[in-house]
Amino acid sequence: MTRAGGILFGGHGHTFRFAGHAGHAGPPPRPGTLPPPPPDRLPDGFAVELAATTHRSRDGHLMLGGSPPRLLRLGAAAVGLLEDGGFVVTDDASAALARRLLDAGLVHPRPPLSPVHDTTVAIPIRDRADQLDALLTALRADPSTSTLPVLVVDDGSQDPDALARVARRHGARLLAHPRNLGPAAARNTALCEAETAYVAFCDSDVIPEPGWLAALLAHFGDPAVALAAPRIVALPPAAPRALDRYEQVRSPLDMGSREGPVVPVSMLSYVPSATIVVRRSAVGAGFAPGMRVGEDVDLCMRLHESGWRLRYVPSARVAHRHRTDLRGWLAQRAGYGTGAADLALRHPGRVPPLYAAPWSLAACALLLRGRPAPTATALALTALTAVKVARRMPDADHPVRAGTLLSLAALRGTAEQLLRCATRHHWPIAVAAAAVSRRARYALATAAVAEGLADHYRSRTSLGPLTHTAIRRLDDLAYGWGVWQGALRRRTAAPLLPRLALPARGSAAKRPWEPRPLTPTSHQPATATVETW
Structure with missing residues (x-):
């Protein structure tokens, strides 16, 4: 092994022990403003399809939908493109229309699937060696992810040897914090070490369903997309109790069956980091390391403020072991609530209760x-x-x-x-x-x-x-x-x-990606906007 900047580096399957992060004696500084997306337009061949919730007038010139809801008035050329319920980008005009409709949530992207490539799977963890084994087994059993590089970040486990044995058995690289720094810092450690264009973060208590990653990576064909997230569903227990059945329909990690753009102060204002895929060049230093709760919401908001697009893709599904013992469940819910203050201070007006x-x-x-x-x-x-x-x-x-x-x-x-x-x-x-x-x-x-x-x-x-x-x-x-x-x-x-x-x-x-609504429904504003295209 060699030592550089207070970090121990080892070969494949060995432990990398971090004193903090590369080049630092402790946690990295708080992430600042993220870089904006490139000016590239949507590529030719990019397809979009009208959302099922979008309403059109009989002549096709008026469209109402999205979240928050807004009204768009279309010109004859745009009406012609949407005559069959969607269109394929072929030039600058159709690319601009597709971008506006995507940002409004009136259409959904329909990118073609391509082989999974250029992606690192990152797993922050503290103990839970059995859960790590189950997750790595699922990743290696899925042909699309079986050969991907995997980084496991041991965030101050009490039994680090158990994690090391599991990582070694599945051919994963292990990075270790000597003390617990929190999930945000652990993800950032993996982000620093990853060398691929995309990083898929998976918490240790999830089991991805086959084909999940290809469905998410397809959305990065849009050069402005920085993050894509699957639907987090409950991992069915052997004998479901009342809390298990409640979590199956009301887990805070499950954002529902409706796809769309992730936009603050809308029906889909964030996605949880239990499993997400990010464009490495978009997220800068990554998550705010000082946040133990709400760091995923903070990242979504910072990406949005920088102009990046975020997509929720419920067709990709990942099962999660929900916490359902009453004491732990109540503590978890209260813990989620404590993050609201930090988020409200970091992003004024973005997390209002009403x-x-x-x-x-x-x-x-x-x-x-x-x-x-x-x-x-x-x-x-x-x-x-x-x-x-x-x-x-x-x-x-x-x-x-x-x-x-x-x-x-x-x-x-x-x-x-x-x-x-x-x-x-x-x-x-x-x-x-x-x-x-x-x-x-x-x-x-x-x-x-x-x-x-x-x-x-x-x-x-x-x-x-x-x-x-x-x-x-x-x-x-x-x-x-x-x-x-x-x-x-x-x-x-x-x-x-x-x-x-x-x-x-x-x-x-x-800002075309900001929520500019017509009238409110639940958690949606009420200013009226009519746009002409």
């Missing part, structure tokens, strides 16, 4: 009064918004109907967010109010039960409605407690403050 238009908040507040005059005023506000939206789309098939439906959806979305705030982020305030007010007690109890039953219906879980509702309330209580812990520790109210959805101004209005 994001809604002023008119919809006012309407909900009036409806909560439960009296004829406030209710009439709320309906008048909604009707006025419907008229404004309808005027923005006079060429729609049914402008008044469209404006009415969108405004009602906005009102419902804001009401759902208020319910979630009362039972999740702001439950200590709600409980304090309930302690002194009979009306607040009734409202809180109604919200807790109604939201749980509605979520039970949406999730289609095998759990009974009352059991699902009870576990969901425990989920929210633990997460909210973590949010308050983090806020008190950082001495900030930032993760608890709502954000009003106002029209984008200045430089933010000029």
Whole structure:
């Protein structure tokens, strides 16, 4: 072995022991601004297809969809390209249209699959030698990943020899931290050592399904894509209990079955780092090493702010061993909540507990009064918004109907967010109010039960409605407690403050990859934007 910069290097299958990171006596400095994507346009042959949730007028000139929802008005050439529900990039004009539609979430990329190549698999781990063995066995059994280089980063294990034996048996290189530095630092260590164009990060408690990596790498045919993520699903237990069945439908790692771009303050605002693939040249120094929680959300936001695109690809699936012992499960949920304060300080306004238009908040507040005059005023506000939206789309098939439906959806979305705030982020305030007010007690109890039953219906879980509702309330209580812990520790109210959805101004209005919505649904803003292409 040779020594360089306080790091021990060894050959294939041997241990690399890090005093910190290359060239440093300890953890690397906090990552700063990431490099922007190259100016390259989408390549010829790149195909896109209309999203199933995109609505078009009969003549094809008006399109509504995406998250947040926005309205695009298309010219004759664009309508012709989309006549069959998608098109292939052939020139600068079609490349520009495809880019705008992709950023809006109105179309999805349909890249061709190619052989897996130029990729390193990186596995941060602390102990869990049995889980590492299962993961490496799955990687070596999949023909597409069987020969890929694998870096295992031992982040201060109590039994490092056990990990070394497993890594050696599967032909993986082992890098070791002498003390625990956290998953972000461990991933960064692998990132420093990787020599390939792409790095696939896999946590030790996942088992990828065959073909997962090819589906993700295909999206890097877009030169502006920095990160692609699969769907994280539950690894079926032998004898599922109540928490197992809840996690199968409400795991915070499972972003659902709907593909799309990853955009802050939208329905798909981040992807978890349990398994992600990154373009090495895009992520700079990598994750923020000082963050033990929320480092994946932070990376997504920094990439987005630098102009990179991020894709969620649920057709690629990775199974995860969910934590389902009650004490550990509650601690995990609370731990997730503690990260909200750091994220809110690093990215102001990007992780609000509530994001809604002023008119919809006012309407909900009036409806909560439960009296004829406030209710009439709320309906008048909604009707006025419907008229404004309808005027923005006079060429729609049914402008008044469209404006009415969108405004009602906005009102419902804001009401759902208020319910979630009362039972999740702001439950200590709600409980304090309930302690002194009979009306607040009734409202809180109604919200807790109604939201749980509605979520039970949406999730289609095998759990009974009352059991699902009870576990969901425990989920929210633990997460909210973590949010308050983090806020008190950082001495900030930032993760608890709502954000009003106002029209984008200045430089933010000029960023084509920013959310520029028409009207809000749950967790979506309410400024109106009509674009012409």
